[in-house]
């Protein structure tokens with residue numbers, strides 16, 4: 001799969017250690033093997049996306065194997081489909097690489113966090129890692145076979161543009177009852193907000209929606225690693241953080257949905 005210039009949308013070609021478009025916009029390929037295609041005008045903060053601490057915590061938690069049932073469900077959704085794969089909001093690459101290996105497809109992982117793609121590139125060679133935004137994908141029209149967004153954002157118009165006509169979009173969203181155990185420790189009361197875990201997406205038709213629900217146990221540091229992967233990381237109070245620190249073993253339920261859409 002080609003990459004396009006995030007500023008003028010012309011194709012990018014490799015020139016030494018850079019990618020360059022016909023208008024002379026040039027982007028360095030970092031020593032670690034990822035390319036930064038996030039121009040300053042598309043950045044909303046100096047260091048957008050997940051921090052290095054979050055990225056490393058997520059890697060440590062995911063590599064414990066606690067979320068293997070989610071990997072299996074996403075690989076099952078991708079089975080029988082052809083690449084190339086684009087994982088938007090890929091984080092440190094854990095799921096993307098496993099799906100790519102399972103269907104034997106070429107993979108591009110994209111995330112707005114430079115720390116995330118740096119970590120992905122350092123660990124997983126032989127794939128392409130891009131720092132960029134889901135709002136302006138540096139990817140040509142009609143070029144992606146399997147588009148994934150796992151616990152990350154969905155941009156229907158942009159996703160529809162890059163997908164091939166016979167491609168699929170796999171979306172994984174947390175369900176209402178995801179991590180109730182963790183929430184009951186960190187919050188004095190849990191407010192259940194209405195959550196649409198099977199959204200209608202303009203330009204797409206839902207093919208299937210599969211709930212994935214299982215119990216897992218986290219101990220010691222893995223409990224704070226788990227917190228770092230969630231939006232609660234930003235919301236937790238001092239009291240909540242103290243209670244979590246005192247928790248040595250957490251048995252909780254992971255609950256998400258794997259939605260598969262096709263473009264119409």
Ligand SMILES: C[S@@+](CC[C@H](N)C(=O)[O-])C[C@H]1O[C@@H](n2cnc3c(N)ncnc32)[C@H](O)[C@@H]1O
Pocket residue numbers: 048049050058088089090091092094095110111112113116132133134135149150151152153229
């Ligand atoms: C909850 S994490 C999920 C990471 C990975 N998909 C996983 O499940 O392990 C959400 C990711 O989306 C990234 N992100 C946030 N805004 C983004 C944007 N506009 N474009 C691309 N990635 C973005 C964050 O940096 C973070 O890595």
Ligand SMILES: [Zn+2]
Pocket residue numbers: 005006007008009010021022023024025
């Ligand atoms: Zn350009």
